[in-house]
Amino acid sequence: MLGEAQEPGSYYVGVDVGTGSVRAALVDQRGSLLAFADQPINKWEPQFNHHEQSSEDIWTACCVVTKKVVQGIDLNRIRGLGFDATCSLVVLDKQFRPLPVNCEGDFHRNIIMWLDHRAVSQVHRINETKHSVLQYVGGVMSVEMQAPKLLWLKENLRETCWDKAGHFFDLPDFLSWKATGVTARSLCSLVCKWTYSAERGWDDSFWKMIGLEDFVADNYSKIGNQVLPPGASLGNGLTPEAAKDLGLPAGIAVAASLIDAxxxxxxxxxxxxxxxxxxxxxxxxxxxxxxxxxxxxxxxxxxxxxxxxxxxxxxxxxxxxxxxxxxxxxxxVTGKLIDHMVQGHAAFPELQAKATARCQSVYAYLNSHLDLIKKAQPVGFLTVDLHVWPDFHGNRSPLADLTLKGMVTGLKLSQDLDDLAILYLATVQAIAFGTxxxxxxxxxxxxxxxxxxxxxxxxxxxxxxxxxxxxxxxxxxxxxxxxxxxxxxxxxxxxxxxxxxxxxxxxxxxxxxxxxxxxxxxxxxxxxxxxxxxxxxxxx
Ligand SMILES: Nc1ncnc2c1ncn2[C@@H]1O[C@H](COP(=O)(O)OP(=O)(O)O)[C@@H](O)[C@H]1O
Ligand SMILES: O=C(CO)[C@H](O)[C@H](O)COP(=O)(O)O
The missing domain is CATH 3.30.420.40 (ATPase, nucleotide binding domain)
Incomplete structure (x- = not known):
């Protein structure tokens, strides 16, 4: 529960930007969810391992879901708004307009998503420095963090992006800026993805050593030199323009945000x-x-x-x-891996048709199918001779090796629904084993x-x-x-x-x-x- 509210009857709005969709909720002072809405968002994969999104697209989706959850309620009771989002990199120019993060020059696609693995060479060089900030990311920087992606932009899109860029935001901080006009970053984003230390701030020697001394020279204004704890109130709250977009009253409190996890x-x-x-x-x-x-x-x-x-x-x-x-x-990739394995199987069309006929999700159908075929044994034993190694997108933890690949052992020639169900089970087990x-x-x-x-x-x-x-x-x-x-x-x-x-x-x-x-x-x-x-x- 949220605890003791000062003002009975207050509402708060939470907006969560995941990889595949944006969700909003209206929550009361007891922490109960009163209304929920979601909306899918666009993703582009212009090349293998390049994953991009659009900040305008995401903001529009935030507006759609927020308007839905506050429909019909007394807007004066809404006291605060909080955002969380995936830790994707948003690039804007000096006038806060989107800049392309792709060779095609598509301005719409101005976000390098968190799961993008384009910066392999850059992260390799960063790790070779053995700089002391790496101690605070498990000893090895991930290709999914922001420093390698920034270096990639400098090395690959110098004229069209890097030289024109005025602001690099983590997506949660982009959203709080969009709502308030305040460019302060959340301690959560900067500490977890940008090597900022809550105790010591930025480390100049790190940025100089990796070839991004530009940030030091301008006192980190492009990546954040005002840092606030998550939940801190930003500026004068929701701007009139953002209030209009979101369908909320201007001036309500907006919080420094959090990464979705x-x-x-x-x-x-x-x-x-x-x-x-x-x-x-x-x-x-x-x-x-x-x-x-x-x-x-x-x-x-x-x-x-x-x-x-x-x-x-x-x-x-x-x-x-x-x-x-x-x-x-x-x-x-866990949810994405399960979807990948199930949707890529030859029996997927049959599964979809059967699940639809029963008005079930494909996963509910597969779970009941496993119960049917398990016979006397517990479900877990259906995979005694089929095993999956789940690192299809490298291993984030604890091996911290982005070069790892996925593997399936124990495949047979048959490709029926039973095989699909068992492959799905083995994938789920492999993910649990990773945990x-x-x-x-x-x-x-x-x-x-x-x-x-x-x-x-x-x-x-x-x-x-x-x-x-x-x-x-x-x-x-x-x-x-x-x-x-x-x-x-x-x-x-x-x-x-x-x-x-x-x-x-x-x-x-x-x-x-x-x-x-x-x-x-x-x-x-x-x-x-x-x-x-x-x-x-x-x-x-
Ligand atoms: N009811 C469900 N049963 C089984 N899997 C589900 C269900 N709902 C969502 N998922 C799985 O969860 C994953 C997406 O989770 P979600 O939290 O919405 O993702 P994100 O925050 O990354 O957008 C997908 O892989 C999807 O298949
Ligand atoms: O790195 C992360 C958090 O630190 C997440 O993996 C990332 O934000 C994606 O989240 P989701 O799986 O909910 O889309």
Missing amino acids: HAGGLGVIGADVRGHGLACEGQPVTSRLAVICGTSSCHMGISKDPIFVPGVWGPYFSAMVPGFWLNEGGQS RLIIEAMQAAGHSISTLFLCGGLSKNPLFVQMHADITGMPVVLSQEVESVLVGAAILGACASGDFASVQVCEDQGVGHGPSPSETVLPPDSSSHLAKHIQDIIKK
Whole structure:
């Protein structure tokens, strides 16, 4: 719950920009979601590993969904607005107009998306510097972070983009600028993706060493020299122009934003789980791992002191929960990988037709199909001789190796619906296994995690959730509010409005605004003994 509101009857709006869609929610002071709307957004892949979006397109989608969720309500009760978004790179010129990030010169496509892997040579050279800032990204900078992408722009689009650029924003910061006209960046974005330190600020020597001394020369004005904690109120709030676009009252508080995974983490990590007999009950919040699973999966664990986990991003100070260090493990494609495997199979048209006939999603259909074909054995055992290695887009954590590729072993000539269902299961298991490897790396470095808190699109898939419980051997908590990422965004708006002093933290129970008490808890299925079976395979 959000906690004690100063003003009964207040509303907050949260806007969440994911990879595939924009969502908005109207949330009340108890943290309950009153209205929800979503809208797909465009993505372009002009070349393999180049992924682009349009900031104008995304802003338009934000306006559509926001107008929908406030329809018919008393606008005067809306007190705050918060944004979260993927950590994609937005490029604008000195007059804040979009600049193309592509060789075609298409101005519309001015965002290099987070999953874009064009800057392989650049990140390789950055890692070769062994600069000390790399200690705070797990020892190896990811090609998905901003420094290699900026270097790519300088080296490849000098005249059409780099020389004309006036502003490089992380997408969450672009949205808060668009709403307020304030160019201040969120500590969350700059610390997690741009090498900024909450304690020491920018490191001039890093930017000089990698060939981006331009930023030092102009005192970082293009990438941010005013930094605010997530939830801080920006300027004079919503500008009249943005208010008109969004259908909200001008002047309402707008918060410094969060990356989407961090908003999800904030939305779930403080859940009140009393009465479920979980190992984390009465334990420090540091015993919890938030897993935000959409197109990618992000594994957010916090600690009182910095923990250096090789191959796991961070430690980042105050980037998610104020006063705590954050480690962020991740798998770059999880939802996207499942979609890829299922949609690319020869039996997909048959699956689609059968699912449509039953008015089910393809995943609901596949889950029930697996139940039908499992016979006497637990579902998990259907994959004893079919295995997937899930690093189709490299490995983000804990191997931190972007060159890794995916693999399937145990294929046969048949391509019927049973094969598709089993391949889907093996993919889900491989992803859960990836989560387990990340947890093991975090535990080995000093984390003490006992319970998982899942949210995001994939947490709506019961098989995905159960496999995570079975394979990690840890209970999984799902909050009553499935759109927890949006609750996290609305919490930011509530903080910015001044109705809530800040994100509150209770050390033995988490953040004092977590989802309401009736959580769903999925324990590992001990009857399947899947975790033990996997252990046996590893031993062999
Ligand atoms: N009800 C559902 N059942 C199974 N999978 C789902 C469901 N809803 C969404 N997903 C999966 O979740 C992923 C997208 O999650 P989402 O959180 O919407 O992504 P993003 O934030 O990256 O836009 C997709 O791969 C999709 O297949
Ligand atoms: O790097 C990340 C967070 O730090 C995410 O992977 C990125 O923001 C994409 O999110 P999603 O999978 O929800 O689209």
